[in-house]
Amino acid sequence: AYRHPDRGKAHGRIWRVATTNATTEPVDLLNAKLENIVAHLESPEHVTRYLAKRALTVHDPIEVKAQLDQWVMELDVEDVAYEHRLFEALAAYATLEIVEPGLLQRLLAASNPNARAYAARMVGRWHDRLDNPLEILVAMVNDHHPRVRLEAVMACAAIPEPESITVAAQVVQNSRDRWIDYAFRQAIRQLEPEWRPAFEKGQLMFGHASEMAAVLSEAGGGALLGGLKRSFYDSALDANSRQEVLATILTAGNESxxxxxxxxxxxYKTDGDYNSQLHAFALRTAALNAIYRDVRPAGDWQPPLLALADSDIDEVRAAALLLAGAWDVDAGKARIYQAAGNSDESVLVRKAAFHALSLLEKGKGKDGLLELTGTQMPLVLRIELLKSLSSVDVNTASLQTVELLVSGTTSTDQQQALLTALLSQSGGAESLNHGLREAPLTKTQARTVFNNLLATGQANQNLFSTLAGKMHVSTSPPEYSESLVKALKKQAERSGDANRGANVFKAFACVACHRISGKGGTIGPDLTGLGTTLSGERIIEEVIWPNRQVKEGFTSIRVITQDGQVLQGFERKTKRSEAEGGLALLDPQTQDVIVLAKEDVDEVHKAASVMPEGLTNLLSPQQLSDLLAFLMMRQID
Known part of the structure; x- marks a missing residue:
């Protein structure tokens, strides 16, 4: 206090603090041995860790790398600070510009968002020395933590490629704050010399119209769209680029x-020659856009569209019929019905007509589709018919789908397409489950359907239980206990074979949902470097009891919309969903973010993991040990 008798009154508030205890002297890291410098990367003090990394720069980089490699190898995976140690190691390598892709991949998959954010930053810094850096950043731009997304956008800005902006633009599909918005704006400007020429030539494709709109809005979309239209008519433009230019115009253009x-x-006519293939592409693109863009052409557009639906060219006719259904053109319905039921029509035209019937408003095409189920047609058409029927009569579609599954005539892709179509409709899972319970599926057929069900990313414990019953397997996991976990880990370490486990991982359809080293599905978490980021006990818990601890960002929700559509995915937050009070969810198969307005949502059901419980009951004890040994490897290839 100012009145303290020992305080000087002339020289301000200057105090001297002393201690009677022993003091800690700073380590002379510049003169320390290399192994001691590296060991100080574990110091609890930030300044010591910083000085240790600076001290490494005075040593031979080859010797430093060898010492760091040894230190990382000896780190304890069970240590709560393990991921922080990996971060310090990567920062030490970066100080000497030693590129370490393996360690980088491990941090990109870390549970700590700060570690992932730093790793994303390093992808941008090392982009010229990494394989496919933009592919790596796709996952980071869509990360559930905003700091990771921020760093990923800035990393994209550091990669001077036209495609960098298409990756950075994916950030608009998630929630944003003013810092992410600022980074995105700067990325657009920084990369403009790269992406603008490619965009004007139609060589740049965005994954979603909203992403392209965000970039064009910031960069001045009107002038760019005008340039695209001029480019479309340029005779020097190659066919692929012209198609890409056309898709962009139809996605962002107005009524005219x-x-x-x-x-x-x-x-589409040049010197009397009609480019029917390109025109058909335009019609299909307009039909696809009709799902999320309620824009109709200017002027009297119905007569010319109906004329296209009468075209002698199958590709044009099919696309025009599809668009007539998407736009619910009353005058075109007779043409759609006639094409769908005419056995002399081409497969292309009939498939388009089936789809057009399902797109008609208020289920007006249901009777026509039901009538067609009683007619003879090739398997490829039967599958397309059932896919279309599922959106207007899920019960009939389910019964006939089960008949096809029992017949054994469908391929893996065909089964997955049918299952996806049914499970995306309200009541589809229940109807399919009822049909499967009554169906005479063999054990082999049930296993095939089960694997294909997993590949759809639709978590439905009832369906799994029904199929498991057909395979004579229980769906109840063993009761959890720490002693059981330790016993399973010990068994995996003693008798598990990681090479055999890799085969189990592939044969058991794990690869349909999980990605390792860039290969596999995207429904579940990326398992690259799993053994270096999670303890063996935690890995066993995740595999056998998937609902005990669901990884952040992978909790599933099931949404039923007002029109009866069923959507299942991982809940996300976007600027639009927060502003409108609606919902945003990440489709686990396509990785697209779907935003629903509040008034479009009928029911929301929160699930846990998309991985059903009891999956490991399908494995023998030896197969389970092999699989666990594979997943617990320090580096999964």
């Missing part, structure tokens, strides 16, 4: 653009 580039035949 839709009239000119989707409906008008004159647009």
């Amino acid at each position: 653009d839709i009239q000119e580039f989707a409906i008008s035949q004159a647009t």
Whole structure:
């Protein structure tokens, strides 16, 4: 206090603090042995760790790398600070510009978002020395933590490639704050010399219209769209680029653009030659856009569209019928019905007509689709018919799908397509489950359907239980206990074979949901470097009891919309969903973020993991030990 008798009154508040205890002297790291310098990366003091990394720069980089490699190898995976140690190691390598892709991959999959954020930053810094850096950043831009997304956007800005902006633009599919918005704006400007020329030539494709709109809005979209239209008519433009330019115009254009580039035949005629293939592509693109863009052409557009639906060219006719269904054109319904039921029509036209019937408003095409189920047709058409029928009559579609599954005539891709179509409809899972319970599926057939069900990313314990019953397997996991976990770990370490476990991982359809080293599915978490980020006990818990601790960002929700559609995915937050009070969820198969307005949502059911419980009951004890040995490896290849 100012009145303290020992305080000087002339020289301000200057105090001297002393201690009677022993003091800690700073280590002279510049003169320390290399192994001691590296050991100080574990210091609890930030300044000591910083000085240790600086001290490494005075040593031979080859010797430093060898010492760091040894230190990382000896780190204890069970240590609570393990991921922080890996971060310090990567920072030490970076100080000497020693690129370590393996360690980088481990930190990209870390549970700590700060570690993932730093790793994303290093992808941008090391992009010229890494394989496929933009592929790595796709996952980071879509990470559930905002700090990781921020660093990923800035990393994209450091990679001077046209495609960098398409990766950075994916950040608009998640929630953003002013810092992410600022980084995104700067990325657009920083990369503009790279992406603008490619965009104007139609060589740049965005994954979603909203991503392209965000970039164009910031960069001045009107002028760019005008340039695209001029580019489309440039005779020097190659066919693939012209198609990409066309898709962009139809996705971002107005009513006049839709009239000119989707409906008008004159647009596709040059010196009397009609480019029917490109026009059909335009019609299909307009039909696809109709799902999320309620934009109709300017002027009297129905007569020319109906004329296209009567075209002698199958590809044009099929695309026009599809668009007539998507736009619910009353005058085109007779043409759609006739094409769907005509056995003399081509497969292409009939498939488009089936889909068009399912797109008609208020289920107006249901009767036509039901009538067609009683007619003879090739298997490929039968599958397309059932996919279309599932959106208007899920019960009939389920019964006929089960008949096909029992017949054994469908391929893996065909089964997955049918299952996905059914499970995306309200009541689809229940109806399919009822049909499967009554179906005479063999054990082999049930296993095939089960594997294909997993590959759809649709978590439904009832369906799994029914199929497990057909395979004579229980769906109840063993009761959890720490002693059982330790016993399983000990058994895996003693008799498990990681090479055999890799084969189990592939044969058991794990690869359909999980990715390792860039290969596999995206439904579940990336398992690259799993053995270096989780303890063996935690890995065993995740495999056998998947609902005990669901990884952040992978809790599943099931949404039923007002029109009866069922969507299942991982809940996300976007600027739009937060502003409108709606929902955003990440589709585990396509990795697209779907945003639903509040008024479009009927029911929301929160699940846990998309991985059903009891899966490991399908494995023998030796197969389980082999699989665990594979997953617990320090580096999974």
